[in-house]
Amino acid sequence: MTNPVALIGRIFLDFLAAAGRLSIFAYNGIRYAFVPPYYPRAIGRQMLTIGYFSLPVVGLTALFTGMVLALQIYIGSSRFNAESAVASIVVIGITRELGPVLAGLIVAGRVSAAMAAEIGTMRVTEQIDALITLSTNPFKYLMAPRLIAGVTMLPLLVAVADVIGVFGGYLVGTRTLGFNPAAYLQNTFDYLHTEDVVSGLVKAAVFGFIIALMGAYQGYFSKGGAQGVGRAATNAVVTASILILTTDYFITKLFFAR
């Protein structure tokens, strides 16, 4: 029978080994993003995949989130006659939290799984070995373009999601809840501060990095054929989602804790 202390020790050592491997992987990914040769075609392709092709689903999510948020805040705030806070809470909620977090989680589900599956398949079919024999560094060709695309595209996606989300709130506020359109917009802009938007965009850049990192990392170290690739895709989504929610807390604390 396995000694429970030994088992705990082994799990802890495995965790440390995985953390070390991930740190080295992230370091290499960042380092090679700044070292030539650059692969503009690969970067462009990843920007399209992460940014442009995620736009419809992120936009739709932001629209309905803004609409639901306006409804819920109205219902809640009407209990103590604070309905006028709807516009300000919607805009702060969307820009600070819901825009980046929901966009991050959705792109994690859509992109990091696909990334892990693609790189994992390349690993098990020896395409990564082929890259190396063709004098091409896989970190430069596969990882760096994904990290660059993740870090640059997520803030853009979130900026669009912020606008659509606030517009969703405006639609419900003015069409369903009876707010005056001009007053709603006035309230929105009066209570919106630069740091609300900036903190959301910083979060988005960090989430973009996490999404690309976990997709590439899980794919790169996948093994065991189709089953291994499937496991890598699942792990990429799960780890990226958990890391997004965890770092969200710390970035929020960094920006707003007094």
Place this chain on the structure above:
Amino acid sequence: MTTVPKIELRDVHKGFGSKKVLDGIDLSVNAGESVVVIGGSGTGKSVMLKSILGLLRPERGSILVDGEEVVGIRGNARERVLRKFGMLFQGSALFDSLKVWENVAFGLINGQGMPRPKAKEVALTKLAEVGLGADVGELNPAELSGGMQKRVALARAIAAEPEIIFFDEPTTGLDPIMGDVINELIVSSVKKLGVTTLSITHDMASARKIADRIAMIFEGKIIWQGPASAIENSGNAYVDQFIHGRAEGPIRMQVRRP
């Protein structure tokens, strides 16, 4: 005057966990020579090739390419050594996301920095050399049969006109006629380029056709080597059993009987 072997392995050891795969391999390949290493599945053939390429790192021993130690070299030194190599992978390892001509031209564009239009010209010439038309160059690898994929992989391996080419099970998974076509192409390409080749296979028809010299690997060691013409009269019971495909003999398969 002694000539420096193109490739030389001295007492190379490599294992995975408790399993020893290479157990003190000694092998040398002279410039312009075609050496084929035969041996059963799991005897360490692929691990040997990957160790020479630096895809795996041996625990002990020395690997020399043109007299230069390559175990443990990194960065630019490794890239410089890898430029001497071309490789045809067992499963072809073509990049799914690129067109056929882009696969063939990959090393030229990304490894040597050749402009795309010039690289495309070279790629189409190489495709023609392996019997494929320019129309095939515009297809994706997934649209090709296994035999065509092998030919594309061969075109990719010779595109950058390397000094050394490795063939990893070049005829595996092909029908006998297509297998012979690939063998013919290998022989003609190699003669034309005057390169050094190291192949691994368990297809004896292939080995007889492409080898100047044959070596047999068993349990991580080279147990026999000699001219291809001497393989029938090797005087080695292991070699005799292997080349005649007999179940009975000194090589015992680990099969559990019910």
